[in-house]
Amino acid sequence: MTIGTTDRSLSTQVYEFLRERIISGELEPGRRLVEREICEQLNVSRIPLREALPQLEADGFIRTMPRRGAMVTQLTLRDIEELFDVRESLEVLAARLAAANPDPIALAGLETRISAARSALDRGSDHEAAAANVAFHDDVLAMSRNRLLHGLMQPLNGRMQWLFRMTADRDIRVQCAEHEGLYAAIRDGNVELAASLAFAHVAGGRQPSLALLADVLPADR
């Protein structure tokens, strides 16, 4: 892909380009990002790149060390536990806020996600079902009508995306069922039920994920 033909500032495009490749795993954890390489590949000068890097760092996608450049963040087991704790709290908040404001249009959107996941499941496409489930979460977040919350969660989810890919297929049917329960609670405006279902949903994926990752992750720093 050549950058420069579309809209927005180059810095933003570089940011998005790198973020996508980190989330997708193409730039694997630990990979060093060498400025010259990226500038050459994207055909941009160092200025927009060096504006993109601090953003990526602020969002936790890379770590930079003085005079040693940037590398893709390598999550430790502890990092992931921290992520789960925070995500748990914020997903619960999102569910609570969504249930407090069960807007019909947003509800219809959630329904779409659920039926998409279910039909993908029927067709045997676990991949599509997982994607629909990710979209469901994002929609709940949007439905919370708290832009700050949504903005905070985005990079957290991005950082966990590869983890989702590793582990989400595990119990995708369970996830779909939980989503349907959560949807019903939100639709009915049952704030406390939505909160506890959201909590259970996130918490439920925790131990299995951590167990799966225990041996592939680096030790804590």
Added chain:
Amino acid sequence: MTIGTTDRSLSTQVYEFLRERIISGELEPGRRLVEREICEQLNVSRIPLREALPQLEADGFIRTMPRRGAMVTQLTLRDIEELFDVRESLEVLAARLAAANPDPIALAGLETRISAARSALDRGSDHEAAAANVAFHDDVLAMSRNRLLHGLMQPLNGRMQWLFRMTADRDIRVQCAEHEGLYAAIRDGNVELAASLAFAHVAGGRQPSLALLADVLPADR
């Protein structure tokens, strides 16, 4: 102040310089940040400045519009409600985690904050007492031993600091009392009590603050 004599990268120093001045209110909300001015004032080139700006934006301290530069974030009433919601959730999580791990050294630190606040109060120095109370919150955050949580809360608190200054003196004695209760719950490892006290503590400051701000804040965007 002249930048350049201390350690760390210039970008970081510029970032911190601007952040401090935004938090302190010296750079008031809505103020435009003109690159040339800042570069001249700090005697740095545009490069480190342009690396600092995306960081400030990622942390919510400034907003930038393409081709129109950066300005200090002007919180709307809705922004502040969103902040309260998120802070509520995260402070509760921090209290919960701290109570789950009542480390003696950290507890001693909390005690120090409490007695500092109380003695400042006895001396009639509301200002110092408020500072000690802010430090107390930060210590609880640190005690949660969740670096992600701590990192997320920092800019949120920074953005609300001027609000604290406006409203904190109001019921500083109530705050101290609530802190003491929270401290006891954490010390005793009473996770649920700590959580509900933290919730009440944040939620309690909410309506009074919003009422105070209702007429000075700009309308929602």
Added chain:
DNA sequence: GCACGGAATTTTGTATTCCAAATTCTTCCG
């Protein structure tokens, strides 16, 4: 053959200069 030390190379951090495009300011005219 391998560890070690130092030189050569690469990379980052920052400055400077330059330019186009967009925005803002000024000024002049109706």
Added chain:
DNA sequence: CGGAAGAATTTGGAATACAAAATTCCGTGC
């Protein structure tokens, strides 16, 4: 007084330069 044309400012970005730090490479000695 309002508005439009032109001037000045400002941002977004490129190219180049260079010192300092880090990394790589290589030759030497063991």
